[in-house]
Amino acid sequence: MPRKAREKAECSIYHISVRGNNKQSIFLDDDDRIEYLARLRRYKESYKVCIYAYCLMTNHVHLLIFDNGQDISRFMQGLNLSYAIYFNKKYKCSGHLFQDRYTSSIVKNEAYFVNVSKYIHLNPVKAQLVQKPEEYEWSSYSVYIADKKDDIVDVELLLSYFAPQYTQSKILYKHYVEEKELVDEEVASTEEDKINDICLKGMIKLEHEELMNRLSGHWKTSVGEIMFNRIQGFRKEMLIYFIALIERLSYKKIGQLLNMSDVYISMSIKKIVEAMINDKMIMNERDAIIASLQK
Numbered sequence: 504m505p506r507k508a509r510e511k512a513e514c515s516i517y518h519i520s521v522r523g524n525n526k527q528s529i530f531l532d533d534d535d536r537i538e539y540l541a542r543l544r545r546y547k548e549s550y551k552v553c554i555y556a557y558c559l560m561t562n563h564v565h566l567l568i569f570d571n572g573q574d575i576s577r578f579m580q581g582l583n584l585s586y587a588i589y590f591n592k593k594y595k596c597s598g599h600l601f602q603d604r605y606t607s608s609i610v611k612n613e614a615y616f617v618n619v620s621k622y623i624h625l626n627p628v629k630a631q632l633v634q635k636p637e638e639y640e641w642s643s644y645s646v647y648i649a650d651k652k653d654d655i656v657d658v659e660l661l662l663s664y665f666a667p668q669y670t671q672s673k674i675l676y677k678h679y680v681e682e683k684e685l686v687d688e689e690v691a692s693t694e695e696d697k698i699n700d701i702c703l704k705g706m707i708k709l710e711h712e713e714l715m716n717r718l719s720g721h722w723k724t725s726v727g728e729i730m731f732n733r734i735q736g737f738r739k740e741m742l743i744y745f746i747a748l749i750e751r752l753s754y755k756k757i758g759q760l761l762n763m764s765d766v767y768i769s770m771s772i773k774k775i776v777e778a779m780i781n782d783k784m785i786m787n788e789r790d791a792i793i794a795s796l797q798k
Contacts, residue, residue: 522605524598553571618769637677
């Protein structure tokens with residue numbers, strides 16, 4: 504059976520996983536990890552790519568990379584070959600160190616980008632190597648939450664989704680990774696598809712201010728009550744959901760309109776979509792709102 508073609512697109516962000524052949528260990532001591540990071544740094548500089556996150560496990564590696572218009576396959580082939588030559592020479596062995604192909608997926612939306620960084624940084628916790636991600640030395644997490652200097656990872660883009668102030672964004676990212684429920688990598692990658700699947704196509708076009716007023720009228724309350732009163736239940740999440748549905752705005756743009764972080768917008772939409780899937784009453788409420796907006 505022929506291989507499935509690898510998904511590629513110029514100037515894309517990729518989540519890449521590299522695994523040892525037959526699940527063998529690719530790092531036998533800390534010197535091996537240091538050597539791998541040295542090669543990762545060198546290839547990053549040579550290809551001018553951006554690396555947003557990494558995690559070196561015992562028998563595999565996770566990377567979150569922006570290709571910057573470069574050939575990501577050539578980048579990975581060079582990196583893997585360089586390290587394999589080092590490893591085989593050190594341990595006097597031969598043959599393939601890595602599986603025949605690395606795995607990659609294109610990061611197609613902001614929610615996936617943020618969530619997959621969390622997935623990568625929580626790998627050592629999931630494997631029960633540490634209790635907290637900052638205890639693991641061989642990932643980029645400490646660069647994000649502490650003052651650790653690192654010339655491999657570019658932290659600015661990911662942190663910008665949490666707060667405009669650098670110090671505050673570090674605090675919020677730490678809270679997001681360690682205190683919030685882990686969003687599965689596959690769920691994160693298909694989140695927008697789930698939203699689109701459950702949405703009604705061809706709805707009336709409304710500006711967000713008019714939409715908010717229409718929804719507050721439907722619920723016979725004020726916009727302020729919806730946004731700031733916790734007893735409103737799912738109404739705030741429903742309001743955010745309809746702004747995304749009708750205006751087709753990015754999470755970043757919705758966050759700017761409502762003075763909220765992109766991550767909060769993403770999690771709110773995920774929460775209400777899951778609620779609609781699992782609770783018929785909430786789905787009926789959604790349908791009632793659609794009917795009222797089409798009048």
